[in-house]
Amino acid sequence: AQSVTQLDSHVSVSEGTPVLLRCNYSSSYSPSLFWYVQHPNKGLQLLLKYTSAATLVKGINGFEAEFKKSETSFHLTKPSAHMSDAAEYFCVVSDYNAGNMLTFGGGTRLMVKP
Amino acid sequence: DTAVSQTPKYLVTQMGNDKSIKCEQNLGHDTMYWYKQDSKKFLKIMFSYNNKELIINETVPNRFSPKSPDKAHLNLHINSLELGDSAVYFCASSQTLPSGGETQYFGPGTRLLVL
Numbered sequence: 001a002q003s004v005t006q007l008d009s010h011v012s013v014s015e016g017t018p019v020l021l022r023c024n025y026s027s028s029y030s031p032s033l034f035w036y037v038q039h040p041n042k043g044l045q046l047l048l049k050y051t052s053a054a055t056l057v058k059g060i061n062g063f064e065a066e067f068k069k070s071e072t073s074f075h076l077t078k079p080s081a082h083m084s085d086a087a088e089y090f091c092v093v094s095d096y097n098a099g100n101m102l103t104f105g106g107g108t109r110l111m112v113k114p
Numbered sequence: 115d116t117a118v119s120q121t122p123k124y125l126v127t128q129m130g131n132d133k134s135i136k137c138e139q140n141l142g143h144d145t146m147y148w149y150k151q152d153s154k155k156f157l158k159i160m161f162s163y164n165n166k167e168l169i170i171n172e173t174v175p176n177r178f179s180p181k182s183p184d185k186a187h188l189n190l191h192i193n194s195l196e197l198g199d200s201a202v203y204f205c206a207s208s209q210t211l212p213s214g215g216e217t218q219y220f221g222p223g224t225r226l227l228v229l
Contacts (some may be wrong), residue, residue, distance in 0.1 A: 046217055090157065
Protein backbone atom coordinates (compact mmCIF):
# COMPACT_ATOMS: atom_id res chain seq x y z
CA ALA A 1 0.00 0.00 0.00
CA GLN A 2 1.18 3.49 -0.72
CA SER A 3 1.08 6.42 1.66
CA VAL A 4 2.36 9.96 1.98
CA THR A 5 3.30 11.91 5.10
CA GLN A 6 3.75 15.63 5.00
CA LEU A 7 5.74 16.33 8.09
CA ASP A 8 4.49 19.87 8.75
CA SER A 9 0.87 20.91 8.64
CA HIS A 10 1.86 24.61 8.72
CA VAL A 11 5.04 26.39 7.62
CA SER A 12 5.59 30.10 8.06
CA VAL A 13 8.40 32.00 6.33
CA SER A 14 9.27 35.61 5.65
CA GLU A 15 9.15 36.95 2.12
CA GLY A 16 12.50 36.49 0.41
CA THR A 17 13.62 33.59 2.63
CA PRO A 18 13.90 29.93 1.53
CA VAL A 19 10.97 27.53 1.61
CA LEU A 20 11.21 23.87 2.60
CA LEU A 21 8.11 21.66 2.63
CA ARG A 22 8.85 18.11 3.71
CA CYS A 23 7.33 14.93 2.32
CA ASN A 24 8.01 11.25 2.96
CA TYR A 25 6.35 8.48 1.03
CA SER A 26 5.84 4.75 1.17
CA SER A 27 5.36 2.73 -1.98
CA SER A 28 5.83 -0.89 -2.99
CA TYR A 29 7.11 -0.10 -6.48
CA SER A 30 8.92 2.71 -8.22
CA PRO A 31 6.57 5.55 -7.51
CA SER A 32 5.69 8.67 -9.39
CA LEU A 33 5.63 11.67 -7.11
CA PHE A 34 3.92 15.00 -7.52
CA TRP A 35 3.52 18.32 -5.75
CA TYR A 36 0.27 20.18 -6.26
CA VAL A 37 -0.60 23.65 -4.99
CA GLN A 38 -4.07 24.85 -3.99
CA HIS A 39 -4.67 28.57 -3.54
CA PRO A 40 -7.62 29.59 -1.35
CA ASN A 41 -10.95 28.55 -2.87
CA LYS A 42 -9.23 27.33 -6.02
CA GLY A 43 -8.55 23.98 -7.66
CA LEU A 44 -5.28 22.07 -7.63
CA GLN A 45 -2.43 23.05 -9.90
CA LEU A 46 0.52 20.80 -10.70
CA LEU A 47 3.83 22.28 -9.54
CA LEU A 48 6.13 19.47 -10.60
CA LYS A 49 6.40 15.70 -10.92
CA TYR A 50 9.01 12.95 -10.70
CA THR A 51 8.72 9.82 -12.85
CA SER A 52 12.07 7.99 -12.58
CA ALA A 53 14.07 10.39 -14.70
CA ALA A 54 16.32 13.03 -13.11
CA THR A 55 16.08 13.01 -9.32
CA LEU A 56 16.11 16.80 -9.11
CA VAL A 57 12.90 18.07 -10.61
CA LYS A 58 12.26 21.69 -11.51
CA GLY A 59 8.72 23.00 -11.51
CA ILE A 60 6.83 26.20 -12.06
CA ASN A 61 7.29 29.44 -10.12
CA GLY A 62 10.84 28.59 -9.06
CA PHE A 63 9.97 25.47 -7.07
CA GLU A 64 12.00 22.30 -7.22
CA ALA A 65 12.02 18.94 -5.47
CA GLU A 66 14.58 16.20 -5.02
CA PHE A 67 13.69 12.51 -5.05
CA LYS A 68 15.81 10.60 -2.50
CA LYS A 69 15.05 6.90 -2.65
CA SER A 70 17.27 6.01 0.31
CA GLU A 71 15.34 8.46 2.50
CA THR A 72 11.96 7.89 0.80
CA SER A 73 11.64 11.64 0.63
CA PHE A 74 10.51 14.19 -1.93
CA HIS A 75 10.93 17.58 -0.26
CA LEU A 76 9.82 20.76 -2.03
CA THR A 77 12.05 23.83 -1.97
CA LYS A 78 12.20 27.36 -3.27
CA PRO A 79 15.14 29.72 -2.74
CA SER A 80 13.10 32.84 -2.08
CA ALA A 81 9.46 32.97 -0.99
CA HIS A 82 7.01 35.38 -2.55
CA MET A 83 3.74 36.56 -1.02
CA SER A 84 1.86 34.85 -3.85
CA ASP A 85 3.29 31.48 -2.72
CA ALA A 86 0.95 31.45 0.28
CA ALA A 87 -1.26 28.41 -0.32
CA GLU A 88 -1.86 24.76 0.59
CA TYR A 89 0.68 22.31 -0.85
CA PHE A 90 0.04 18.61 -1.39
CA CYS A 91 2.60 15.88 -1.89
CA VAL A 92 1.14 13.00 -3.89
CA VAL A 93 2.31 9.48 -4.75
CA SER A 94 1.15 7.32 -7.63
CA ASP A 95 2.06 3.67 -7.86
CA TYR A 96 1.83 1.63 -11.06
CA ASN A 97 0.96 -1.43 -8.95
CA ALA A 98 -1.97 0.45 -7.42
CA GLY A 99 -3.54 1.26 -10.76
CA ASN A 100 -1.83 4.67 -10.82
CA MET A 101 -4.23 5.83 -8.15
CA LEU A 102 -3.14 9.09 -6.50
CA THR A 103 -2.66 9.10 -2.74
CA PHE A 104 -2.47 12.55 -1.20
CA GLY A 105 -0.58 13.74 1.84
CA GLY A 106 -2.43 15.74 4.44
CA GLY A 107 -1.24 19.06 3.04
CA THR A 108 1.07 21.80 4.29
CA ARG A 109 -0.22 25.31 4.60
CA LEU A 110 2.50 27.79 3.65
CA MET A 111 2.20 31.27 5.12
CA VAL A 112 4.44 34.08 3.88
CA LYS A 113 5.01 37.10 6.09
CA PRO A 114 5.92 40.48 4.62
CA ASP B 115 -10.79 27.75 -22.60
CA THR B 116 -10.95 25.72 -19.39
CA ALA B 117 -9.40 22.25 -19.54
CA VAL B 118 -11.49 20.62 -16.78
CA SER B 119 -14.72 22.36 -15.85
CA GLN B 120 -17.30 21.62 -13.20
CA THR B 121 -20.81 22.90 -12.60
CA PRO B 122 -22.06 24.20 -10.33
CA LYS B 123 -19.24 25.94 -8.48
CA TYR B 124 -21.32 26.22 -5.32
CA LEU B 125 -24.24 24.06 -4.21
CA VAL B 126 -26.28 24.67 -1.06
CA THR B 127 -29.09 22.24 -0.39
CA GLN B 128 -31.18 20.61 2.31
CA MET B 129 -30.62 17.20 3.85
CA GLY B 130 -32.45 14.46 1.99
CA ASN B 131 -32.34 16.14 -1.40
CA ASP B 132 -30.83 14.62 -4.54
CA LYS B 133 -28.26 16.64 -6.49
CA SER B 134 -25.88 16.27 -9.41
CA ILE B 135 -22.49 17.75 -10.19
CA LYS B 136 -21.26 17.81 -13.77
CA CYS B 137 -17.70 17.56 -15.08
CA GLU B 138 -16.34 18.01 -18.56
CA GLN B 139 -12.79 17.85 -19.90
CA ASN B 140 -11.64 19.09 -23.31
CA LEU B 141 -8.15 17.58 -23.11
CA GLY B 142 -9.01 14.39 -24.99
CA HIS B 143 -8.06 12.31 -21.95
CA ASP B 144 -9.29 8.74 -21.51
CA THR B 145 -9.61 8.70 -17.71
CA MET B 146 -11.66 10.83 -15.35
CA TYR B 147 -11.90 10.93 -11.56
CA TRP B 148 -13.91 12.28 -8.66
CA TYR B 149 -12.21 13.31 -5.42
CA LYS B 150 -13.66 14.52 -2.12
CA GLN B 151 -11.85 17.14 -0.04
CA ASP B 152 -13.07 17.34 3.54
CA SER B 153 -13.05 20.30 5.91
CA LYS B 154 -9.48 19.47 6.97
CA LYS B 155 -8.33 19.69 3.33
CA PHE B 156 -7.77 15.93 3.08
CA LEU B 157 -8.26 14.68 -0.48
CA LYS B 158 -9.42 11.17 -1.26
CA ILE B 159 -10.29 9.43 -4.51
CA MET B 160 -13.90 8.35 -4.88
CA PHE B 161 -14.18 7.01 -8.43
CA SER B 162 -12.15 6.57 -11.57
CA TYR B 163 -13.49 5.94 -15.08
CA ASN B 164 -11.40 4.85 -18.06
CA ASN B 165 -13.07 5.07 -21.45
CA LYS B 166 -16.48 5.23 -19.76
CA GLU B 167 -15.82 2.12 -17.63
CA LEU B 168 -15.57 2.19 -13.84
CA ILE B 169 -12.01 1.38 -12.78
CA ILE B 170 -11.74 2.52 -9.17
CA ASN B 171 -14.59 2.62 -6.71
CA GLU B 172 -13.34 3.39 -3.25
CA THR B 173 -15.42 2.89 -0.15
CA VAL B 174 -18.14 5.35 -0.98
CA PRO B 175 -21.82 5.04 0.05
CA ASN B 176 -23.98 3.80 -2.79
CA ARG B 177 -25.93 7.06 -2.51
CA PHE B 178 -23.13 8.34 -4.76
CA SER B 179 -23.48 7.23 -8.36
CA PRO B 180 -21.10 8.36 -11.08
CA LYS B 181 -22.25 8.40 -14.69
CA SER B 182 -20.00 8.72 -17.73
CA PRO B 183 -22.05 9.38 -20.88
CA ASP B 184 -18.86 9.71 -22.95
CA LYS B 185 -15.11 10.02 -22.43
CA ALA B 186 -15.30 13.78 -21.97
CA HIS B 187 -17.91 13.79 -19.20
CA LEU B 188 -18.16 12.29 -15.74
CA ASN B 189 -21.13 13.37 -13.65
CA LEU B 190 -21.71 12.66 -9.97
CA HIS B 191 -25.23 12.10 -8.67
CA ILE B 192 -25.84 12.08 -4.93
CA ASN B 193 -29.08 10.74 -3.43
CA SER B 194 -30.49 11.53 0.00
CA LEU B 195 -27.84 14.08 0.90
CA GLU B 196 -26.49 14.00 4.46
CA LEU B 197 -24.72 16.64 6.54
CA GLY B 198 -21.47 14.68 6.23
CA ASP B 199 -21.54 15.03 2.45
CA SER B 200 -20.61 18.70 2.83
CA ALA B 201 -17.20 19.00 1.19
CA VAL B 202 -15.46 20.20 -1.92
CA TYR B 203 -15.70 17.75 -4.80
CA PHE B 204 -13.01 17.81 -7.46
CA CYS B 205 -13.12 16.28 -10.88
CA ALA B 206 -9.86 15.40 -12.64
CA SER B 207 -8.72 13.81 -15.88
CA SER B 208 -5.59 12.17 -17.24
CA GLN B 209 -4.31 10.29 -20.28
CA THR B 210 -3.16 6.75 -19.60
CA LEU B 211 0.56 6.19 -20.19
CA PRO B 212 2.09 2.70 -20.65
CA SER B 213 4.63 3.34 -17.90
CA GLY B 214 2.23 5.05 -15.52
CA GLY B 215 2.90 8.34 -13.75
CA GLU B 216 0.39 10.30 -15.79
CA THR B 217 -0.47 13.78 -14.59
CA GLN B 218 -4.01 14.41 -13.42
CA TYR B 219 -5.53 17.79 -14.25
CA PHE B 220 -8.07 19.08 -11.76
CA GLY B 221 -11.21 21.11 -12.14
CA PRO B 222 -11.92 24.16 -9.94
CA GLY B 223 -14.05 22.19 -7.48
CA THR B 224 -17.71 22.21 -6.43
CA ARG B 225 -18.34 23.41 -2.90
CA LEU B 226 -21.30 21.45 -1.52
CA LEU B 227 -22.99 22.55 1.69
CA VAL B 228 -25.77 20.40 3.10
CA LEU B 229 -27.99 22.12 5.66
